[in-house]
Amino acid sequence: MIKMKSAYCGLALAFASAPAAAADMTQPRPVVVESGWNYQVTLDGWLAGLNGDVAVRGLPAAAVDVSPLEVLEDLDGVFAASFQAVGDSWLLYTDFMWAKISTDADVGPFGGTADFEQTQIVATALVGYEIPINVENMQLYATGGLRYQHNRVQVDFDPVFFPAVSRSSSQSWVDPIVGLTMHYDITDKWFVDVMGDVGGFGVASDITLQGTAVVGYNWTDTIATSFGYKALYTDFQDGGFRYDATQHGIFTRLAVKF
Incomplete structure (x- = not known):
């Protein structure tokens, strides 16, 4: 009789706990939602x-x-960095560069030399929106934004027939820019990045153009390096200051992704 009671008690406990277990099974688990960025x-x-x-x-x-x-x-110092955020068809991008160079230059129709020194800051801020394209592993964005440039130039002019003259000037300006940005994954390791823009339109510069093309490699999910070429042309004039020049050369990048 005692054994029968024990069995009944065991069954009763099992049935009593069954709804709680079922409730636990039907409870929604916490879901970690990624931002997509x-x-x-x-x-x-x-x-x-x-x-x-x-x-x-x-x-x-x-x-x-x-x-x-x-x-x-001729390079006295340089620092450059950038930040990028991509998600929900949007691209946010900004970069910054500071550089200082010192060199010699030819001046004037009568000959002469000049010691030329330039300290430059270039900063760009862009917002892009993805353009639908039917190419696998490629993202293409139409971009628009602003480019800030600051140039401090000093020229020590030593003409052939006249006394030496030293002049310096500092100018800052902001140009609206529009362009395209493309990222293409060749494989899960190799990729290509291309950026191009045009701006100025007489707002500050008569025209400013920039283009960058690099080939990169993903060493891990968070570390990548790339190598390529970059060029920046600006035609700006304000009063006695004129800057009509192209910067161009080899471009490298170390990226940390998260």
Whole structure:
């Protein structure tokens, strides 16, 4: 009789606990929802030569000609970095560069030399929206934004027939820009990034153009490096200051993704 009671008690406990167990099984599990956004921070290197004419406060234009290979001798310092966020068909991008170079330049129709020094800041901010394309593993964005440039130029002019003259000038300006940005995964390791824009339109610069094309490699899910070429052309004039020059050269990038 005692055994029968024990069996009945066991069954009763089993039936009593069954609804609770079933309730536990039907309870929704916590779901971790990803934001859908990917972020990237980079350190950039740009061996940028400088070719063009720079005029300062009434002096004849200094014809600056520094090749990307020569820039290592003339470069006094450089820092460049960028940040990118991609998600929900949107692209947010910003970059910053500070550089200082010192070199010689030819000045004026009567000959003469000049010691040329330039300190430059270039910062870009872009917003992009993805353009639907029927190409696997490729994302293409139409972009729009602003480019800020600051140039401090000093020219020590030593003409052939006249006394030496030293002039310096500092100018800052902001240009609206529009462009395209493309990312293409060749494989899960190799990729190509291309960025191009045009701007100015007489708002500040008469025109400004920039283009970057790199081939990259994903070492891990979070670390990537890339190598390519970048060029920036600006034609800006304000009073006695004229900057009509192209920077161009080898471009490298170390990216951290998260």
